[in-house]
Amino acid sequence: MRAGAISKRQLSQRTAFSLLIIATIIVIVPVLVIVLQIIINGASAISWEFLTQEPSQAGKAGGILPAIVGTFYLMLGTIVFALPLGVMAGIYLTEYAKENWFTRSINLAIINLAGVPSIVYGLFGLGVFVLLFHFGMSLLSASLTLACQALAMTVTTSREAILAVPREYREGSLAIGATRWQTIRHLVLPQALPGIITGAVLAMSRAAGETAPILVVGAAFLLPGLPQSPFDQFMALPYHLYTVAAHVPGMPKSTVWGVALVLLVVVLSFNVLATIIRLRARQRRFNA
Amino acid sequence: MLKQASKATTAMSLKKGLQRRWRLGEKFIESWIFLAGVLTIVVLLGIIALLLKEGLPIFLDTPPWEFFFGTKWYPVSEPPTFGIMPFFVATFWVTLVATAISVPVGVACAAYLAEVAPTKVRETVKPIIEILAGIPSVVMGFIGLMLLSPLVQSAFNLNTGLSGLTAGIMLSLMSLPIIISVSEDELRAVPDDFRQAAYALGATRWETIRHVSIPGALSGVTAAIMLGVGRAIGETMTVLMVAGGALAVPVSPTEPMMPMTAAIASGIGNAVRGGLQYQALFAIGLILFAVTLAVNLIANRVLERQKRKFAR
Amino acid sequence: MKMNSILSNNKAVGQNETKLRTEAVSLYYGNFQALRNISLEIPERAITAIIGPSGCGKSSFIRLFNRMNDLIIGARVKGQVELDGIPIYDTTIDVVELRKRVGMVFQKPNPFPMSVFENVAFGPRRHGINKIGELEEIIKRSLHQAALWDDVKDKLGQSALSLSGGQQQRLCIARVLAVEPEVILMDEPCSALDPVATLKIEDLMRNLAQKYTIIIVTHNMQQAARASDMSAFFMMEEDRAGVLVEYGPTSELFTNPKDKRTEDYITGRFG
Numbered sequence: 001m002r003a004g005a006i007s008k009r010q011l012s013q014r015t016a017f018s019l020l021i022i023a024t025i026i027v028i029v030p031v032l033v034i035v036l037q038i039i040i041n042g043a044s045a046i047s048w049e050f051l052t053q054e055p056s057q058a059g060k061a062g063g064i065l066p067a068i069v070g071t072f073y074l075m076l077g078t079i080v081f082a083l084p085l086g087v088m089a090g091i092y093l094t095e096y097a098k099e100n101w102f103t104r105s106i107n108l109a110i111i112n113l114a115g116v117p118s119i120v121y122g123l124f125g126l127g128v129f130v131l132l133f134h135f136g137m138s139l140l141s142a143s144l145t146l147a148c149q150a151l152a153m154t155v156t157t158s159r160e161a162i163l164a165v166p167r168e169y170r171e172g173s174l175a176i177g178a179t180r181w182q183t184i185r186h187l188v189l190p191q192a193l194p195g196i197i198t199g200a201v202l203a204m205s206r207a208a209g210e211t212a213p214i215l216v217v218g219a220a221f222l223l224p225g226l227p228q229s230p231f232d233q234f235m236a237l238p239y240h241l242y243t244v245a246a247h248v249p250g251m252p253k254s255t256v257w258g259v260a261l262v263l264l265v266v267v268l269s270f271n272v273l274a275t276i277i278r279l280r281a282r283q284r285r286f287n288a
Numbered sequence: 289m290l291k292q293a294s295k296a297t298t299a300m301s302l303k304k305g306l307q308r309r310w311r312l313g314e315k316f317i318e319s320w321i322f323l324a325g326v327l328t329i330v331v332l333l334g335i336i337a338l339l340l341k342e343g344l345p346i347f348l349d350t351p352p353w354e355f356f357f358g359t360k361w362y363p364v365s366e367p368p369t370f371g372i373m374p375f376f377v378a379t380f381w382v383t384l385v386a387t388a389i390s391v392p393v394g395v396a397c398a399a400y401l402a403e404v405a406p407t408k409v410r411e412t413v414k415p416i417i418e419i420l421a422g423i424p425s426v427v428m429g430f431i432g433l434m435l436l437s438p439l440v441q442s443a444f445n446l447n448t449g450l451s452g453l454t455a456g457i458m459l460s461l462m463s464l465p466i467i468i469s470v471s472e473d474e475l476r477a478v479p480d481d482f483r484q485a486a487y488a489l490g491a492t493r494w495e496t497i498r499h500v501s502i503p504g505a506l507s508g509v510t511a512a513i514m515l516g517v518g519r520a521i522g523e524t525m526t527v528l529m530v531a532g533g534a535l536a537v538p539v540s541p542t543e544p545m546m547p548m549t550a551a552i553a554s555g556i557g558n559a560v561r562g563g564l565q566y567q568a569l570f571a572i573g574l575i576l577f578a579v580t581l582a583v584n585l586i587a588n589r590v591l592e593r594q595k596r597k598f599a600r
Numbered sequence: 601m602k603m604n605s606i607l608s609n610n611k612a613v614g615q616n617e618t619k620l621r622t623e624a625v626s627l628y629y630g631n632f633q634a635l636r637n638i639s640l641e642i643p644e645r646a647i648t649a650i651i652g653p654s655g656c657g658k659s660s661f662i663r664l665f666n667r668m669n670d671l672i673i674g675a676r677v678k679g680q681v682e683l684d685g686i687p688i689y690d691t692t693i694d695v696v697e698l699r700k701r702v703g704m705v706f707q708k709p710n711p712f713p714m715s716v717f718e719n720v721a722f723g724p725r726r727h728g729i730n731k732i733g734e735l736e737e738i739i740k741r742s743l744h745q746a747a748l749w750d751d752v753k754d755k756l757g758q759s760a761l762s763l764s765g766g767q768q769q770r771l772c773i774a775r776v777l778a779v780e781p782e783v784i785l786m787d788e789p790c791s792a793l794d795p796v797a798t799l800k801i802e803d804l805m806r807n808l809a810q811k812y813t814i815i816i817v818t819h820n821m822q823q824a825a826r827a828s829d830m831s832a833f834f835m836m837e838e839d840r841a842g843v844l845v846e847y848g849p850t851s852e853l854f855t856n857p858k859d860k861r862t863e864d865y866i867t868g869r870f871g
Contacts, residue, residue: 119522241426
């Protein structure tokens with residue numbers, strides 16, 4: 001083979017690989033830019049007052065405590081509804097459901113729910129929880145709406161976590177006279193717990209960042225005080241960011257970036273938490 | 289005789305011991321578990337039912353033809369007109385821009401991670417992509433507003449940097465993680481035997497990727513692209529903050545525009561509950577739901593088939 | 601000669617009551633027939649070995665007795681299966697109670713990912729025994745019966761997965777013993793173990809057979825010959841359905857097989 005012919009193919013490989021690497025860089029650079037810009041521009045706004053005080057001067061000064069509190073209430077409310085239902089649905093699909101059209105419909109419904117745009121969930125929450133159930137624009141309506149959105153994720157992660165428990169354990173339990181539910185409760189679920197919790201934490205992280213549904217269903221920009229009951233309206237970080245970024249003229253720049261920073265920290269720290277749980281569970285299984 | 293009798297009673301008590309127990313506590317829990325399973329279907333049907341109930345009535349006022357193809361959205365005029373072409377075309381533009389960027393970049397990046405990158409690089413890049421996936425859409429919109437929009441404005445000499453182009457670029461960042469992650473999985477699912485066969489015939493690694501791996505994963509990569517497109521179509525906050533919000537039918541991506549998701553989000557606050565504008569917005573929601581549903585269903589069908597194709 | 605010395609361990613169980621009985625039993629998985637027309641009677645407090653080449657339905661057969669086949673979708677049983685004269689496939693029978701009376705040890709040891717103590721305590725706890733004192737009694741007794749007490753008495757709190765293969769299998773036996781069964785089904789319990797562990801389990805079986813009815817599926821003919829009292833030889837027919845070829849006291853089956861197929865199998869001409 002002639003030396004020239006070999007290097008032509010090598011050349012095209014090198015070119016191609018360079019393009020692939022460039023593509024990867026194109027993906028990575030914006031992430032770093034975004035995160036760094038938020039940290040750099042927002043850090044100056046972060047102070048104890050910022051995190052613990054209520055806003056003043058129509059939000060241009062003071063702190064964002066109600067938004068932070070509201071976001072945590074929302075995360076909690078979402079998971080309180082979405083986790084038990086998601087786990088139970090996951091148990092149903094793995095341990096009780098037979099292979100028939102009904103099970104297939106459930107699986108189909110889950111795939112569909114995962115793909116519904118968040119604004120459509122907002123419309124659903126408005127029509128059903130705010131109006132039909134008369135919960136009004138409130139933490140309760142928003143939590144239920146976000147829980148519907150989170151349901152697909154909690155069901156899927158629970159199902160996978162339960163499926164991962166080896167069949168041999170179940171057989172060993174049934175073969176000494178334990179019932180199916182006893183086997184699930186005392187053997188399968190404890191084993192699946194890390195995976196289930198990882199899914200829950202991820203769902204909470206997502207709920208913290210969602211704006212469109214709560215925009216439609218109960219979030220407000222400036223409220224006096226913190227929400228005292230689930231039927232109150234609430235402030236939340238993503239909605240706060242949206243409003244101060246797009247609708248309030250004269251906001252000090254650093255404040256706006258500060259809100260973005262706080263939101264980013266909340267969301268990413270939950271993601272990191274989920275990863276830690278997942279990795280630690282894997283380690284423990286390895287060492288057993 | 290007595291022995292026979294006592295044997296019989298022993299047999300009776302043995303049989304009784306084996307009789308079916310009621311286990312009510314278990315049955316109670318198991319029925320809740322069943323209900324939870326049904327819940328997913330209930331929620332989905334609920335969404336469909338609500339969208340239909342609140343959205344269909346608009347067609348009594350505005351005939352479908354006028355609704356879909358009308359170009360004037362004037363909810364507060366007398367009489368109000370509801371034509372959604374501006375929104376439809378806007379969604380088209382931002383999705384087009386997003387796809388044009390995210391598909392080549394995403395698939396190339398996936399190919400790099402799946403086939404070329406050393407493990408260390410992969411282990412560093414993947415978490416970064418996961419961070420990208422975790423950035424909330426409102427933050428993306430915010431970044432687009434503060435950083436990208438001035439750039440676009442000066443680069444293209446526009447009146448405002450808030451345009452379909454800006455929104456499309458930010459949307460591409462949001463579609464990238466799912467395109468990359470699914471494509472990478474699909475590429476890795478192509479059995480190594482195929483690659484080994486190509487190497488044995490003297491192919492270079494790039495030639496193998498190009499002629500073996502990618503064709504083998506093509507359906508899966510297409511599904512990944514569809515999922516990314518679905519994501520772009522359904523995204524709200526980014527486009528709400530950055531696409532411009534203008535109500536005219538956009539002729540070029542550099543114009544400010546209002547995609548369907550943004551139209552719903554910005555209008556729903558003011559719409560009188562049950563009024564015409566309210567119904568029209570729900571109708572747009574119905575269309576959005578149907579489109580994203582179709583895209584996701586097809587994509588998942590394809591992925592299921594791919595899984596069976598390579599199953600051993 | 602050698603065979604005779606091995607067989608000297610078998611006891612005569614002709615006078616024992618019948619514990620388990622099958623009458624013209626066939627097992628189907630969907631359209632596939634796994635077992636055809638099996639009729640035999642298992643004596644109580646004896647060791648019955650089920651032998652035969654792989655794939656002939658031995659495991660499926662013993663799973664008839666604790667209805668573990670029910671877990672497989674499409675499994676159907678025709679004919680009668682009786683425990684102490686009670687038909688166990690009757691719809692009025694509580695499967696969970698049945699499995700308490702008819703316990704099972706699996707081919708690959710499957711201890712739960714818990715401590716040794718919790719593994720053995722699992723069964724009794726599920727059946728309502730929760731007082732620590734009672735549990736400790738039961739666990740000590742079961743581990744003694746399984747010849748494992750000395751090995752683990754100082755590490756009851758340790759993870760069961762840290763035990764050796766042979767110890768794990770004896771733990772699984774202790775786990776079954778803790779619920780006080782009457783019958784113990786063993787599906788090739790030694791095939792994943794080394795020879796030393798295997799012999800330990802065979803000795804254990806001998807002791808257990810004084811109190812429990814034991815049915816063991818085994819590939820290992822020497823094991824069947826030295827450890828069992830009764831032997832049932834199964835084979836696969838052309839349509840892959842398993843049938844009972846010959847059944848009788850082990851010493852007779854191995855020295856004087858009545859069926860030529862049995863003889864061929866025992867002498868190693870196939871299988």
